Amino acid sequence: MRALAAEAxxxxxxxxxLCNPNNPTSASTAKSDVDWLVANLPPKTILPMDExxxxxxxxxxxVSAMPYVRQGKEVIVxxxxxxxxxxxxxxxxxAAAKPEYIAKLQPLRxxxxxxxxxxxxxxxxxxxxxIIGQRSFPER
Numbered sequence: 227m228r229a230l231a232a233e234a235x236x237x238x239x240x241x242x243x244l245c246n247p248n249n250p251t252s253a254s255t256a257k258s259d260v261d262w263l264v265a266n267l268p269p270k271t272i273l274p275m276d277e278x279x280x281x282x283x284x285x286x287x288x289v290s291a292m293p294y295v296r297q298g299k300e301v302i303v304x305x306x307x308x309x310x311x312x313x314x315x316x317x318x319x320x321a322a323a324k325p326e327y328i329a330k331l332q333p334l335r336x337x338x339x340x341x342x343x344x345x346x347x348x349x350x351x352x353x354x355x356x357i358i359g360q361r362s363f364p365e366r
Contacts, residue, residue, distance in 0.1 A: 227255075227263045231271075239270025246275055246291070247283040254285040264294050264301060272327070274302040278319075281310040281358050295322045302327055310358050311350040316343040 234240045242263070247254040260275075267273060275291040294301040306319035318339060321331060339347075350357060 227259045227266075231263060231266050231268060234271045235268035239268060241272050241274060242267070243274050244276070245279075246277060247279050247285070247288060249279055252279070252283070254283050254288040256285070257287045257289045260289070260291060264291075264299050267300050272300050272302060274304060276304050278304070278306045278309050280305075292322060295324070298324055300324075302331075307347055307350060311346075313343070313346050313350070316340070316346055318343045318347045 230242045234242055244255055244260070244263075246260070264273060273291075273294075277290060280288065280290060291301050291303050295303055302321055302323040304319065304321045307316065308314040308319070317336065321328065323331070
């Protein structure tokens with residue numbers, strides 16, 4: 227983490243991308259490392275966290291970065307419904323971030339989601355406890 231932060235600082239800012247847990251290795255980044263990185267992000271640096279596989283992680287110190295978003299940190303959390311919810315091919319997911327980051331992402335989003343995908347997402351979200359149980363990673 228320190229090397230990533232140092233390189234971003236030398237570059238005058240940028241993006242430090244973390245996939246947690248990683249695909250295909252399933253290695254996860256420890257909570258203490260993510261905490262340190264968020265606390266020490268260089269100016270003009272954003273930390274996108276890809277949490278597509280977080281529900282499959284088994285490391286005891288694997289946690290979601292969603293609380294950082296709620297705290298207004300320079301973090302973007304991306305999730306998909308294609309993995310744990312079994313909706314591969316439906317092209318449904320979401321990003322959580324500060325409003326100004328979401329605004330910058332607007333040109334990249336698909337403006338249409340099929341009714342099948344929308345209803346699948348709504349059903350999965352309303353039944354997430356029965357689908358994924360206690361490992362929902364909503365908080366740290």
